[in-house]
Amino acid sequence: xxxxxxxxxxxxxxxxxxxxxxxxxxxxxxxxxxxxxxxxxxxxxxxxxxxxxxxxxxxxxxxxxxxxxxxxxxxxxxxxxxxxxxxxxxxxxxxxxxxxxxxxxxxxxxxxxxxxxxxxxxxxxxxxxxxxxxxxxxxxxxxxxxxxxxxxxxxxxxxxxxxxxxxxxxxxxxxxxxxxxxxxxxxxxxxxxxxxxxxxxxxxxxxxxxxxxxxxxxxxxxxxxx
Amino acid sequence: xxxxxxxxxxxxxxxxxxxxxxxxxxxxxxxxxxxxxxxxxxx
Amino acid sequence: xxxxxxxxxxxxxxxxxxxxxxxxxxxxxxxxxxxxxxxxxxxxxxxxxxxxxxxxxxxxxxxxxxxxxxxxxxxxxxxxxxxxxxxxxxxxxxxxxxxxxxxxxxxxxxxxxxxxxxxxxxxxxxxxxxxxxxxxxxxxxxxxxxxxxxxxxxxxxxxxxxxxxxxxxxxxxxxxxxxxxxxxxxxxxxxxxxxxxxxxxxxxxxxxxxxxxxxxxxx
Numbered sequence: 001x002x003x004x005x006x007x008x009x010x011x012x013x014x015x016x017x018x019x020x021x022x023x024x025x026x027x028x029x030x031x032x033x034x035x036x037x038x039x040x041x042x043x044x045x046x047x048x049x050x051x052x053x054x055x056x057x058x059x060x061x062x063x064x065x066x067x068x069x070x071x072x073x074x075x076x077x078x079x080x081x082x083x084x085x086x087x088x089x090x091x092x093x094x095x096x097x098x099x100x101x102x103x104x105x106x107x108x109x110x111x112x113x114x115x116x117x118x119x120x121x122x123x124x125x126x127x128x129x130x131x132x133x134x135x136x137x138x139x140x141x142x143x144x145x146x147x148x149x150x151x152x153x154x155x156x157x158x159x160x161x162x163x164x165x166x167x168x169x170x171x172x173x174x175x176x177x178x179x180x181x182x183x184x185x186x187x188x189x190x191x192x193x194x195x196x197x198x199x200x201x202x203x204x205x206x207x208x209x210x211x212x213x214x215x216x217x218x219x220x221x222x223x224x225x226x
Numbered sequence: 227x228x229x230x231x232x233x234x235x236x237x238x239x240x241x242x243x244x245x246x247x248x249x250x251x252x253x254x255x256x257x258x259x260x261x262x263x264x265x266x267x268x269x
Numbered sequence: 270x271x272x273x274x275x276x277x278x279x280x281x282x283x284x285x286x287x288x289x290x291x292x293x294x295x296x297x298x299x300x301x302x303x304x305x306x307x308x309x310x311x312x313x314x315x316x317x318x319x320x321x322x323x324x325x326x327x328x329x330x331x332x333x334x335x336x337x338x339x340x341x342x343x344x345x346x347x348x349x350x351x352x353x354x355x356x357x358x359x360x361x362x363x364x365x366x367x368x369x370x371x372x373x374x375x376x377x378x379x380x381x382x383x384x385x386x387x388x389x390x391x392x393x394x395x396x397x398x399x400x401x402x403x404x405x406x407x408x409x410x411x412x413x414x415x416x417x418x419x420x421x422x423x424x425x426x427x428x429x430x431x432x433x434x435x436x437x438x439x440x441x442x443x444x445x446x447x448x449x450x451x452x453x454x455x456x457x458x459x460x461x462x463x464x465x466x467x468x469x470x471x472x473x474x475x476x477x478x479x480x481x482x483x484x485x486x487x488x
Contacts, residue, residue, distance in 0.1 A: 022239065026232075042235040046242055069484055093245045097238045104234040125435030132432060135422040145421050148481045152414070152436055155473060159439050204246075211253060218260050225267065 011207050017200025021045050024193045043101050044190065045197045050094035051119070053201040055157070057087030057209070058126065062154040065147035077143035080150060081133060082212040084126050086205050091123045118160030125153040274355050278363030283370075292371070296335045300379055303327050308386040317452040320390045324383055325445055328404070329437065331375055336368050336412035337429045340420035361482040365413045365475070372405035390452050397451035400444055403467040407440040410471055414478040417485050436474075443467050 005012075025045040061083035068076035098116070099109040110116060132149055136142035286293060307323055380401065384391070391397045412433055419429040447463045 026235075039232045040234045042232070043238050046235065046239045050242065089245075089249055093242055096245070097241050100237050100241060101234055104237075121435050121438045128431045128435060132418070132422070132428065135428055141421065144484055145418055148484055149418055149432065151477060151481060152474075155477060156435050156439070159470070159473075208249075208253075215253070215257060215260065218257075218264075222260060222263055222267070 010203055014200045014203025014207065017196045018204065021049075021193050021197030021200060025197070028189050028193060030190070040101065040105060043097070045193055047094065047097040047101055049194070049197045049201055050090045050097060052198045053205050054087045054090035054094060055161075056202050057083050057090060057205050058154060058157060060206075060209070061087065061150060065150040068143055068147050072140070072144075074139060074143060077147065078213055078216055079209065080143075080147065081130075082209050082216060084129055084150070085212060086208045088123065088126055088130075089208070090201070090205065091119070091126075095120065095123070115161070122153075122157045122160045125156045129153050274359035275363045275366065278355065278359060279366050282363065282367040292335060292338050295338075296331055296371075296375060297378075299334055300327065300331050300375065301382060303330070304379070304382050304386055311387070315387055315390075317390050318449065320383075320387060321445060321449045321452055323387075324379065325441060325448070327383075328376060328379055328408075329441060331379070332372060332408040332412055333430060333433055335371055335375060336409065337416050337419070337426060339364050339368055339413060340416050357483040357485075358479055361413065361417065361478055364417075365410050365478070368409035368413050369406050372409045373402065376401045376405050392453060393451045397448055399464060400447040400451060400467075403464065403471065404440065404444045407444075407467060407471050407474070408437070410474045410478060411436050411440060414474065414482070417478075417482060421485060440467070440470055443470070 022045075025042050030039060030041050061080045064076040064080035064083060067073070068080065098119075102111065102116075103109040129146060129149055133142055133146045136145060304327060307327070311319065311323065380391075380397075415429060415433045415436060419432055422428055443463050443466050447467070450463075
């Protein structure tokens with residue numbers, strides 16, 4: 001039992017943090033800003049959190065890609081691709097929950113808002129990364145080339161999520177085109193729930209990456225019986 | 227009950243957890259298949 | 270040393286092109302036929318927004334077409350020769366410059382034929398031309414790098430399209446913003462932030478490509 005706790009305590013921590021965010025997320029008081037949103041603002045803890053977790057996953061993948069390019073150790077490449085897979089998982093959940101929230105608040109699941117389109121296209125970039133990997137068979141070549149593309153994909157992510165929304169104006173999405181960004185103007189009590197939630201989901205993300213990496217190694221073992 | 231804006235939060239949260247559950251079950255199935263393959267190879 | 274290598278490679282590509290005319294003819298044919306088809310189907314119902322989008326869609330596909338050929342032409346033995354003789358940075362920069370010139374010619378041509386067949390919608394020429402130039406530069410740099418990546422795999426054109434779409438998107442969106450302003454009453458100064466964004470986008474892509482291409486070239 002102690003062995004188990006020693007190795008897996010962080011996974012438990014992640015689950016606890018998320019549990020806390022769910023309970024607290026429903027119990028705390030929501031300040032009344034931004035007109036229409038009201039109680040559904042609580043989605044901040046469950047929808048926006050997905051995007052932050054995704055960014056961390058993709059960031060991890062970027063770091064691993066860079067490390068692969070500097071060391072050519074294939075272990076980094078394995079983590080890079082699995083991090084992208086988990087990032088895509090969070091991103092897809094983010095988009096689906098975003099559509100649900102949008103449909104409820106604005107009457108339509110999609111608006112032509114730069115942040116939404118940008119997020120979708122960023123996900124496409126990473127899907128393209130996956131496709132690229134499938135089209136190269138040789139292990140090291142695949143790692144090298146996909147690492148290069150990973151860097152471009154991340155650059156696009158930054159451009160789409162950080163830069164373009166500032167340029168465009170007039171959108172319903174909070175924080176676009178100069179209107180006050182929600183994250184910066186967040187009420188203190190909300191921050192108390194928000195940040196732990198992100199931390200919790202990041203931990204779950206790393207847990208998922210770990211599982212996928214182990215699966216990848218087993219798959220490798222199975223395919224190459226020594 | 228459905229009046230409250232809280233409803234959409236419940237939907238979103240359920241989606242997230244359901245998505246996670248589906249993903250975990252899918253991974254679990256893949257791992258089980260791999261275990262079976264290992265057992266077959268050992269025979 | 271780097272500059273002379275680049276100059277040599279660019280001149281080599283241009284000379285090759287004039288001898289074979291392989292790429293130019295293909296692109297010419299493509300551009301003229303797509304514009305002609307658009308003319309036949311759209312001539313009556315055109316308005317400035319449609320003109321704008323059509324123009325850039327055709328530009329996009331012509332660009333992908335044109336640039337994807339840049340890494341396919343030389344045989345593997347010839348590529349090995351280049352690898353030993355020149356530095357990879359020179360190669361990627363020279364290809365980008367060559368593609369930029371190609372794109373420049375292509376875009377002006379597109380503009381001419383488009384205006385001729387579909388009507389003159391451009392109000393502010395300097396703005397539009399600057400959009401064309403920055404756009405050509407952007408397409409050339411981004412697509413050259415993607416072509417380099419795709420050339421290392423087996424299924425070239427489809428992969429090229431998939432890979433280039435996300436990378437080209439921000440470029441395309443900003444270009445359309447600027448050119449739609451050029452089609453109405455926009456001024457150069459009013460759109461400065463978009464032009465600046467385009468410039469920055471180009472800079473990022475080029476810097477990244479410059480650094481990363483050597484890794485691709487190892488083969």
